[in-house]
Amino acid sequence: MVKDEAILIQQALQGDLDAFNQLILTYQDAVYGVAYRLMGEGDSAADATQETFIAAFRRLETYRGGSFKAWLLRIATNTCYDELRRRQRRPLTGIDDLPGADSDDGAPLAADTATPEEAFQQSELQIALQDCINSLQEDQRLVLILSDVEGYSYQEIADHTNAQLGTVKSRLSRARLGMRRCLDAVRELLPAEFRLISDK
Amino acid sequence: MNLTDFDYELLSAYLDDALNGDERTRLEQRLATEPDLRRELNALRQTVALIKQLPPIKAPRDFTLTPAMLVAKPAPSVTRIRVLPLLASALSMAASLLIVFLGVALLLNIDTPTATPADEGFAALSTPTAAFTPMIALESDAAPTLATPVIQGAGTDDADIAGSVMMATEDPAAGVMMATEELMFDTMMAPAETGQPEEEAPPNARHFDVPETATEDPSAATMMEIAPFADEATEQPLPTITAIATQAPPMPMATQAPKVPTALDPPTTGDDLLALVLLSLGLLGFMTSVFLGVRAFRG
Numbered sequence: 485m486v487k488d489e490a491i492l493i494q495q496a497l498q499g500d501l502d503a504f505n506q507l508i509l510t511y512q513d514a515v516y517g518v519a520y521r522l523m524g525e526g527d528s529a530a531d532a533t534q535e536t537f538i539a540a541f542r543r544l545e546t547y548r549g550g551s552f553k554a555w556l557l558r559i560a561t562n563t564c565y566d567e568l569r570r571r572q573r574r575p576l577t578g579i580d581d582l583p584g585a586d587s588d589d590g591a592p593l594a595a596d597t598a599t600p601e602e603a604f605q606q607s608e609l610q611i612a613l614q615d616c617i618n619s620l621q622e623d624q625r626l627v628l629i630l631s632d633v634e635g636y637s638y639q640e641i642a643d644h645t646n647a648q649l650g651t652v653k654s655r656l657s658r659a660r661l662g663m664r665r666c667l668d669a670v671r672e673l674l675p676a677e678f679r680l681i682s683d684k
Numbered sequence: 685m686n687l688t689d690f691d692y693e694l695l696s697a698y699l700d701d702a703l704n705g706d707e708r709t710r711l712e713q714r715l716a717t718e719p720d721l722r723r724e725l726n727a728l729r730q731t732v733a734l735i736k737q738l739p740p741i742k743a744p745r746d747f748t749l750t751p752a753m754l755v756a757k758p759a760p761s762v763t764r765i766r767v768l769p770l771l772a773s774a775l776s777m778a779a780s781l782l783i784v785f786l787g788v789a790l791l792l793n794i795d796t797p798t799a800t801p802a803d804e805g806f807a808a809l810s811t812p813t814a815a816f817t818p819m820i821a822l823e824s825d826a827a828p829t830l831a832t833p834v835i836q837g838a839g840t841d842d843a844d845i846a847g848s849v850m851m852a853t854e855d856p857a858a859g860v861m862m863a864t865e866e867l868m869f870d871t872m873m874a875p876a877e878t879g880q881p882e883e884e885a886p887p888n889a890r891h892f893d894v895p896e897t898a899t900e901d902p903s904a905a906t907m908m909e910i911a912p913f914a915d916e917a918t919e920q921p922l923p924t925i926t927a928i929a930t931q932a933p934p935m936p937m938a939t940q941a942p943k944v945p946t947a948l949d950p951p952t953t954g955d956d957l958l959a960l961v962l963l964s965l966g967l968l969g970f971m972t973s974v975f976l977g978v979r980a981f982r983g
Contacts, residue, residue: 632735
């Protein structure tokens with residue numbers, strides 16, 4: 485932990501909101517990125533990110549040291565899971581999902597994107613990848629994101645998810661196999677160097 | 685290609701360099717001899733490479749907090765959505781409780797025929813007594829004092845008798861008493877008219893069964909009203925009444941309050957059924973409303 489970070493956390497524990505906001509500015513991209521991959525679209529990811537930081541400030545006394553980023557990401561993960569389960573109980577039907585609507589099968593990218601980077605995210609391949617991630621089971625999706633998107637080690641993922649190391653390996657293997665089969669269906673979208681994925 | 689889940693697990697860990705020495709050696713030996721396994725390894729490697737080429741996502745805005753955010757509910761839209769189901773559930777609960785109340789009220793009215801004059805007539809109509817003396821019962825429904833002319837019409841002009849009956853109409857158990865007294869008069873008059881002794885008149889035996897069950901009746905006032913009537917009956921110039929009153933050794937009618945069968949007795953009327961249906965529906969509706977309310981609250 486950075487020394488400044490520890491000081492900011494102590495100040496935030498004493499109710500200093502400005503200090504906590506500095507921590508937010510440091511980690512908001514990481515939190516939003518995980519939330520985006522888990523939720524599959526920008527608006528829900530933004531809501532989850534905001535709720536994550538509010539919950540983190542309210543529960544700051546439960547932080548017991550270690551990686552503050554990992555602690556924040558655990559809150560973000562739980563927030564996203566809660567929202568996903570709430571949606572499963574009460575599924576919402578968007579206008580684009582109604583029969584006859586002009587829909588591209590729910591492209592998972594945020595609508596308010598204007599930067600070149602975000603424009604790249606809206607490419608067909610990005611949409612296909614995110615769709616395949618969305619099709620995974622929740623536990624497999626999280627492990628895949630933490631490992632192959634965020635670059636966490638097996639042990640870090642095990643700590644994050646409170647799972648055994650063998651469970652992490654198994655979930656990651658199933659997630660990658662699921663992605664491999666899902667991308668098989670959109671092979672025409674893949675770059676030439678990745679076409680081999682479907683050659684059997 | 686017949687790769688198992690364990691094979692895929694080995695390949696996945698191999699890509700992350702997460703196998704121990706022995707596992708790695710054995711897998712590499714298999715990869716050298718099994719083209720299917722090798723092809724799957726390449727496919728997985730490309731898949732992981734595709735996923736890893738996903739660019740990091742930049743937050744679309746700052747998520748810094750303000751004091752207002754910490755005061756307000758984190759998800760006001762969710763709260764707004766839950767208001768209507770909760771309100772609907774509360775209204776359903778109130779409606780269900782109303783139905784239960786109606787059912788209970790109906791049941792109590794049936795069970796306690798002394799509540800109001802209207803209820804008295806209702807009870808009289810719903811009891812077997814009414815079947816014995818329907819005319820009297822209907823009269824008591826209209827006005828309690830109408831019972832008196834019936835007694836007088838039976839040939840009795842004694843003031844005490846009339847007075848006792850009139851007093852009885854002021855008692856809260858007026859409806860029951862009137863019907864009972866008239867039943868007694870009817871009973872006493874019957875053998876006199878037929879000229880049969882009491883013991884030899886089986887059809888009239890049922891009338892004397894009524895006071896025998898009256899020991900359970902807590903209405904002391906009823907007994908007090910009936911007693912002088914019975915004493916006077918022995919002195920009546922009317923031979924028919926005197927004969928019957930003196931021939932009954934234990935004189936159950938004079939010493940015990942007669943009890944009119946009520947809706948508490950086994951026979952079930954349509955009103956009982958209606959009350960039970962209302963109770964059942966109300967309770968069922970209430971439980972359903974509670975369930976839906978809890979579910980709506982949880983979102």
